[in-house]
Amino acid sequence: MSERTLVLVKPDGVRRGLVGEVISRIERKGLTLVAMELRTLTRETAESHYEEHASKPFFGELVEFITGGPLVAMVVEGPRAIEAFRSLAGSTDPVSAAPGTIRGDFGLQIGENIVHGSDSTYSADREIKLFFPELG
Numbered sequence: 044m045s046e047r048t049l050v051l052v053k054p055d056g057v058r059r060g061l062v063g064e065v066i067s068r069i070e071r072k073g074l075t076l077v078a079m080e081l082r083t084l085t086r087e088t089a090e091s092h093y094e095e096h097a098s099k100p101f102f103g104e105l106v107e108f109i110t111g112g113p114l115v116a117m118v119v120e121g122p123r124a125i126e127a128f129r130s131l132a133g134s135t136d137p138v139s140a141a142p143g144t145i146r147g148d149f150g151l152q153i154g155e156n157i158v159h160g161s162d163s164t165y166s167a168d169r170e171i172k173l174f175f176p177e178l179g
């Protein structure tokens with residue numbers, strides 16, 4: 044059974060030229076791209092995307108960062124795509140993320156960890172609607 048997840052190559056990943064690397068890993072895993080767009084988020088979209096973190100001390104910094112340059116948003120599909128991409132991404136803190144994962148191979152700072160992937164079917168539905176309303 045196939046599912047969909049929202050993946051972002053965050054502004055640090057775009058700035059560092061890692062878009063192709065991330066797409067390549069998604070494709071080599073066997074996942075499929077369903078939609079993709081380069082865009083700079085408004086504060087409103089960023090706050091909505093990260094609404095579950097609104098009360099965290101790093102929220103302001105997170106919104107500044109994610110709106111600070113263009114990002115690449117994609118919808119990725121495949122069997123257990125949510126977990127499959129989270130596994131490719133590695134854990135949130137790139138220093139403890141396993142080598143071989145995107146964050147483990149390319150990151151050093153928790154606030155600049157290159158990619159986002161939805162963490163549940165509920166978040167995936169919500170985030171896909173936010174970025175690609177035409178996909179429902």
Ligand code: DAT
Pocket residue numbers: 096101105134135153154155156158159160162
């Ligand atoms: P993930 O992106 O692995 O789902 P999350 O949902 O807990 O992680 O947090 C969202 C983003 O917020 C994360 O990718 C980077 C940032 N972040 C998380 N914890 C942080 C912290 N302690 N300090 C600064 N930024 C943090």
Ligand code: MG
Pocket residue numbers: 162
């Ligand atoms: Mg998260």
